[in-house]
Amino acid sequence: MSMIFGVPLAVLSGQLLIGVINGAFYALLSLGLAVIFGLLKIINFAHGAMYMLGALVTVVLFDALGINYWVALFLVPIIVGAFGMLIEYFLLRRIAGQDHIYSLLLTFGVALIIQGVLTNIYGVSGLRYTMPDIFKGGVNLGFMFLPYYRAWVIVAALLVCFGTWFIIEKTKLGSYLRAGTEDSQLMQGFGINVPLLISLTYGFGVMLAAFAGVLAAPIYSVTPVMGSSILIVVFAVVVIGGMGSIGGAIITGILMGVVEGLTKTFYPPASSAVIFLVMVVVLMFRPTGLFGKEA
Amino acid sequence: MNQPIKSTDIHQSILDDQKSQDRRKMMINGVLLLVLLAAPLAIYPVFLMKILCFSLFAVAFNLLFGFTGLLSFGHAAFLAAGGYTTGYLLSNYSGLGTEMGIIAGTLVATGLGLAFALLSIRRQGIYFAMVTLALAQLVFFFFVQSEFTGGEDGMHGIPRGELFGLVSLEDNLNMYYFVLAVFIACYLLVQRVVGSPFGQVLKAIKQNEPRAVSLGYNVDRYKILAFVLSAALAGLAGSMKSVVFQLASLNDAHWHMSGEVILMTLVGGMGTLLGPVVGATFVVNVEYQLSQGPLRDWVDPILGAIFVLTVLAFRSGIVGEIQKFMRRNLS
Numbered sequence: 001m002s003m004i005f006g007v008p009l010a011v012l013s014g015q016l017l018i019g020v021i022n023g024a025f026y027a028l029l030s031l032g033l034a035v036i037f038g039l040l041k042i043i044n045f046a047h048g049a050m051y052m053l054g055a056l057v058t059v060v061l062f063d064a065l066g067i068n069y070w071v072a073l074f075l076v077p078i079i080v081g082a083f084g085m086l087i088e089y090f091l092l093r094r095i096a097g098q099d100h101i102y103s104l105l106l107t108f109g110v111a112l113i114i115q116g117v118l119t120n121i122y123g124v125s126g127l128r129y130t131m132p133d134i135f136k137g138g139v140n141l142g143f144m145f146l147p148y149y150r151a152w153v154i155v156a157a158l159l160v161c162f163g164t165w166f167i168i169e170k171t172k173l174g175s176y177l178r179a180g181t182e183d184s185q186l187m188q189g190f191g192i193n194v195p196l197l198i199s200l201t202y203g204f205g206v207m208l209a210a211f212a213g214v215l216a217a218p219i220y221s222v223t224p225v226m227g228s229s230i231l232i233v234v235f236a237v238v239v240i241g242g243m244g245s246i247g248g249a250i251i252t253g254i255l256m257g258v259v260e261g262l263t264k265t266f267y268p269p270a271s272s273a274v275i276f277l278v279m280v281v282v283l284m285f286r287p288t289g290l291f292g293k294e295a
Numbered sequence: 296m297n298q299p300i301k302s303t304d305i306h307q308s309i310l311d312d313q314k315s316q317d318r319r320k321m322m323i324n325g326v327l328l329l330v331l332l333a334a335p336l337a338i339y340p341v342f343l344m345k346i347l348c349f350s351l352f353a354v355a356f357n358l359l360f361g362f363t364g365l366l367s368f369g370h371a372a373f374l375a376a377g378g379y380t381t382g383y384l385l386s387n388y389s390g391l392g393t394e395m396g397i398i399a400g401t402l403v404a405t406g407l408g409l410a411f412a413l414l415s416i417r418r419q420g421i422y423f424a425m426v427t428l429a430l431a432q433l434v435f436f437f438f439v440q441s442e443f444t445g446g447e448d449g450m451h452g453i454p455r456g457e458l459f460g461l462v463s464l465e466d467n468l469n470m471y472y473f474v475l476a477v478f479i480a481c482y483l484l485v486q487r488v489v490g491s492p493f494g495q496v497l498k499a500i501k502q503n504e505p506r507a508v509s510l511g512y513n514v515d516r517y518k519i520l521a522f523v524l525s526a527a528l529a530g531l532a533g534s535m536k537s538v539v540f541q542l543a544s545l546n547d548a549h550w551h552m553s554g555e556v557i558l559m560t561l562v563g564g565m566g567t568l569l570g571p572v573v574g575a576t577f578v579v580n581v582e583y584q585l586s587q588g589p590l591r592d593w594v595d596p597i598l599g600a601i602f603v604l605t606v607l608a609f610r611s612g613i614v615g616e617i618q619k620f621m622r623r624n625l626s
Contacts, residue, residue, distance in 0.1 A: 043421045094607055101366050102606050104421055105561065108554060109602025116595030232550065236429040239422060269440060276433035280414060283426065287417035 007265055013144040015265040016258060020175050021150055021219075023257020024157035027250045031164055032208035034243040038181045039201045042100050045107040046087070048231030049114040050206045053080045054213020055222045059127045068216070069132040073156075077207040083200050084206030092202070093195070111228070118224035126221035137220070149256050151217065159210060161250045169247055177201060200257040242292020252290060252293045256291050321361060323569075331475055340471040341539065346579050347478045350535040353559040353571030354485055355528030360557070361566035362489055363521045364501030368424045368553050369411065370529050375438060375548035377404040377530030378537035382453040383443050385538070393456040393464055397534040404530020405523055407434070412522035413619030416515055419504075428550060435548045443452050449544030453537055464538065474535055481528055486568055488524065497521055529556075561605050564612030 036044045044050075057076050061067040067075065087110060095102050096245030131149055137149035153194060168174040180187050180197055188194045189277060234253075256275050264271040282289060334343050360367050379399030384391055403565055415426040438444045445451070464470045488494050496517050499507045508514050531546040537543040546552065555578065563574020581601070585594045609616050 037421075043425065070521065091603065091607065098610070100421060101424075102610060104366070104424060105557065106603055106606045108557075109599045110601025112554070112602060113596045114599075116593065116597075116599060120592050121596070228550070232428055232432045235425040237431075239418065239425050239429060273433055273436045274430050276436075279426070279429055280433070283414045283417050 007142065010144050012265050015261040017144065017146065017261075019151060019258040019261020020254060020265075021153050021257065022153055023254035024229065024236045025216065025253075026234055026257055027214075027253025028208055028212040028283045030238050030241065030243075030253050031161060031246065032212075033234065033238055034246065035164070035168070035177075035208070035248045036202055036205035037243050039177060039184070039198055040092070040093070040103070042103040042107070043235075044109040044202075044205065045072040045231070046084075046114065047103055047107075047205075047209050047234070048227030048229075049111040050080055050084060050209040050227070051213045051216070051230065052118075052222075052224060052227035053083070053114065054150065054210030054222065055124070055129075055217040055220070056127070056213070057210075058214045058217040059222050062129065065190060067102060072217075073211070073214050077210040080210035080213070081120075081203040081207035085203040088199050088202040093198075095129055102253075115224050115228065122204055122224055124223050124225055126223045129217040131218040149218060153219070156215060157212070160208070164208065164248045165250070181290045233275055236275050239279050240289060242284045242289025245291050248289075248291025312606040316561045328479070330517070331479075335468055335471050340467040342583070343621040344474045344539045345536075346472055346576050347474050348532050348539060349556075349559065349575040349579055350480055351478050351535070352529055353556055353563065354482060354531035354568075355525045355532060356556045357560045357565060357567075357571040358485055358488065358528070359521055359525040360419070360560055361570070362494065362501065363497040363518065364504075365416075365518060365522065366421075366424045366557070367411075367415075367427040367522070367525075368550070368557070369427035369429075369434075370525075370556050371548050371550065371552035372411070372431040372434040373404040373408055373526040373529035374533035374552060374556075375543070375545075376407045376434065377401055377533030379438065379444050379450065379522070379533075380404075380530075380542040380546050381534035382450040382537040384624045385453050385456055389454070389456075391456075393458055393538060394459055396456070396482040397531065397538065400534030401527055401531040401538070404533065408526020408530070409519070411526065412519040418521070428553065431548070431550065431553060435545070438545060438548050444543070444545075447545065449542060449546075450537070451542055453541040453543065455538055455541060462537070470539060474539065477531070477535060481531065482568075482572075485528070489568065493520070516605040558602055558605075560598065560612075561610075562601060562612055564614035564616070564618075567612070567614045567618065570612050570614040577613070 010194060029047060032050075033044060035046055036042065036047075057079060058069075058072045061076070062069075062071055087107075091106055091110065092103055135147075135149035135152060138145055138150075140146075166174075166176055170240055176187065176192055176197060180192075180194060180201075184198075185195050187197075214221075216226075231255075237253055237256050238249070240256065241248045243249065256278065259278060260271055260274055263274040270277070352370070354371075356367070356370050359367055377400035379400075380403040381396045384399055385393065385396040399599065411427060411430050414430065418426050439446060455470060457463050458469070458473055462469050464473060464475075488523055489497075496507065496512055499510070499512070500514055500517060506516060507517075533543075533547060536547070558579045560571045561573035561574065562577055563572065564570025578598070578601075580598070582594055585591060585597060605612065611619060
């Protein structure tokens with residue numbers, strides 16, 4: 001068996017794979033945060049809760065109605081995204097003119113409510129979701145074993161990330177969005193329905209989180225608290241990358257997943273802390289973040 | 296022809312206004328002091344001490360959030376750092392006076408606060424909140440994995456010991472008056488800080504940072520000082536809490552605790568002196584009442600709902616709304 005730095009290649013590549021997958025989740029979540037931040041200028045503290053809702057709704061729909069994975073992959077983000085738009089319409093909109101700190105606190109409160117209510121209904125022990133048959137098994141690449149589902153997660157996450165980048169950078173809707181980021185009052189003056197655009201943007205960011213949740217359902221333990229710990233990591237990822245660019249969010253997400261995977265291989269005790277340590281280093285030497293422009 | 300109003304008249308009326316306001320404040324504070332002194336006659340002292348510790352925690356947080364405009368989402372780290380340090384020292388060095396243990400805990404939290412401040416003030420606004428949250432999570436992981444904290448089990452049976460080797464703190468009443476004295480001293484300190492020229496600069500930074508910069512203030516230095524002071528007081532609150540309950544646990548370090556202190560400050564009234572105290576009293580009572588009743592599993596969502604309601608309907612908090620009301624109707 002070949003070794004790299006005293007670690008078997010299969011172990012190393014296995015951890016790297018897990019790292020890339022975690023990174024894909026970080027990328028999807030930080031992308032959603034960045035999209036929402038771009039237009040609403042708020043950090044969505046309920047983002048972790050939306051990710052959790054994505055996973056939980058997938059499980060519940062399957063158990064209650066037998067709705068399968070492929071349908072869930074489209075249906076769940078729409079359901080959760082619509083829920084997000086309701087939150088935007090009934091709550092966030094009411095304090096739109098206030099200091100952005102208030103909307104941050106509002107979403108934090110919303111997250112506490114969602115997480116608390118669902119904990120009472122479903123407990124914290126974790127629900128099981130059976131993986132679709134097509135994803136059972138995997139392929140031996142010679143140096144490592146690649147489960148099909150993990151490969152699919154990477155492909156799906158990258159496709160959605162690329163799709164988001166395409167919509168924002170290359171389409172008419174995306175150009176509205178970018179213009180709204182620059183100056184939403186002027187946009188309103190040009191006759192574009194900015195409040196609707198804001199609702200849609202928030203809903204879209206939430207959809208990204210919910211999509212990540214659906215992807216996570218078969219491989220992670222689905223519990224009402226699964227969103228809060230990952231959200232703090234994603235915050236660190238966002239600080240490291242800066243929210244200046246869509247591409248930056250994606251690259252930083254995957255990179256941090258890999259860093260985490262490597263740490264798990266070489267020095268496991270630090271693996272849960274390493275992303276925060278990277279954040280500290282970045283703050284010391286490049287306070288605006290790797291891809292950020294603003295302070 | 297109208298008599299021109301002399302500027303001295305205006306000055307005099309402002310002074311009179313100021314005087315009557317000061318008198319009102321003095322009266323409120325005096326009544327509060329009496330209530331606090333007599334409270335253990337009616338209410339279980341440990342519960343009162345819990346309220347005082349959390350009040351101090353919220354007062355410390357408010358110095359940064361309410362008066363400087365910096366939203367830290369990581370203040371649990373200081374509460375826990377103070378608590379664990381004091382708990383560890385008092386448990387392992389029996390010769391140490393309780394006061395030394397508490398001072399040491401406060402100092403450790405102060406150092407940690409300086410580290411947090413130096414890193415987090417490099418980013419502004421919501422980034423600041425995210426950085427402090429992430430740093431606090433780092434501290435949380437450290438506490439989880441360190442052996443001296445007892446990991447998931449926490450630290451139990453911390454001896455209360457004696458104050459200056461004279462007064463036994465095992466007695467709840469002695470402990471209460473000690474906690475009360477520390478609390479009042481800290482409250483007066485914050486009052487003094489907020490009213491000082493230093494405090495005025497903090498307010499200026501909160502209102503308009505670029506303006507403060509252009510006026511020539513070294514804004515970063517002021518922010519760091521405010522942050523460190525806030526962390527020190529939060530650490531002191533944690534140290535006292537660990538002595539009162541003879542317990543230090545991961546709960547204190549969890550992000551949930553950082554959220555709770557925000558809620559206390561917000562509900563009570565951010566940027567007011569008394570607000571955090573009222574808010575902490577309110578939140579601790581709500582939690583206690585809920586934990587006794589059929590809604591004991593619903594504490595979190597109810598706190599979340601209070602959060603949402605406060606942000607939507609009364610952002611000035613209880614004290615802030617009362618002040619607004621008095622200004623409208625009494626002046």
